[in-house]
Amino acid sequence: MTKIITRSFGVDVNKEEKLKDTVKDLLLRVEYKPPLVYFYIFKSLSSMRSYAVSEELKYGVSTWGLSEDFYAFHDAWTGAPRILYAVETLEILGEKAGLGCLRHEIGHAVLHGELEYYIITQPPNSKILPETFYIITVAIKDLEVSNLLFRKGFIEDQLAFFKSIVYKEMSSQRALWPIVRENHKLAQVHLASLLKDLAFIFPFKASYEFREEIEKVVNEDLSHLSREVKANLVDLVSEIAKLKLATLEKIREATRLFERKILFSII
Structure with a gap:
């Protein structure tokens, strides 16, 4: 069974529980269950993105992933898979697409919840940017x-x-x-x-x-x-x-x- 540690940033309790249930439901369906998942829920996209940028600075990492176009984030900088999600995503995308976004991030937590998936080095002979x-x-x-x-x-x-x-x-x-x-x-x-x-x-x-x-x-x-x-x-x-x-x-x-x-x- 996966332990889910949730942090909520100004989110209504009922909405928080619904999102947590979505996480639990998918984790119950998959064969491999990470022992621990951090789930951070924000009220707005702006607060979620600001937090993501601060974490990037905190851990000294640099990616092109902290885009204004992202509706959620996943990482493993804490040593365990972590999901950042904003309730505003549901309002902007609609419930079906918004929950689809969350399930996509949960999938990353299951499959790519270790640090090695976030420190991938480009092949030295690669010709791309x-x-x-x-x-x-x-x-x-x-x-x-x-x-x-x-x-x-x-x-x-x-x-x-x-x-x-x-x-x-x-x-x-x-x-x-x-x-x-x-x-x-x-x-x-x-x-x-x-x-x-x-x-x-x-x-x-x-x-x-x-x-x-x-x-x-x-x-x-x-x-x-x-x-x-x-x-x-x-x-x-x-x-x-x-x-x-x-x-x-x-x-x-x-x-x-x-x-x-x-x-x-x-x-």
Whole structure:
């Protein structure tokens, strides 16, 4: 049984209990149960993000993950998996997508709750930017979490969460791409971000009920790309999904594949 240590920052007791029940429910369903999970619940996204930044400074770490676009965070800087979540996420995304976001973070706590998953070093001969490498590490870990949640039957909430993220960013992606594609560095970061989208949703395409809807959203997400680049990204995530490797080895292989299939196509 997992021990859940909760800290609440100005959150209504009833809302806190509902979120804790969501965490407990998923932990009961998985085979591997981490012995300890820290669950920090915030009232607002701004307070959660401020806390995340302060923790980054406290532990002397630097990531590209503390983005204004993130609705929750996970880490293991305390030595055990930790989830940071804001009640405001439910209000902004809606309950289905908001709980989907929380379950996604719980999946990371289960699969990536040790320090080794947060101090991943880029291969010395890698030709991509550190920012791009970071996004690829996130993509691989998201793919693994989505595989877990798909096996446990959490599909509709994950699709709702995915759609909320994709549609939020879609207009800006389309507007910026004509400029970004002329800059090699910006282009690789942009394409890595799209790879992350595809990795997140890929396992759920196995669902006959939601396959058509997923394909529609994916096509919209990639609609600003050329046919060749789009095909390369789709082929890449399919190849990565077939890898039978441990997480860190999978990240290294995915990096190599990204360089070969995507990076060289935009040089």
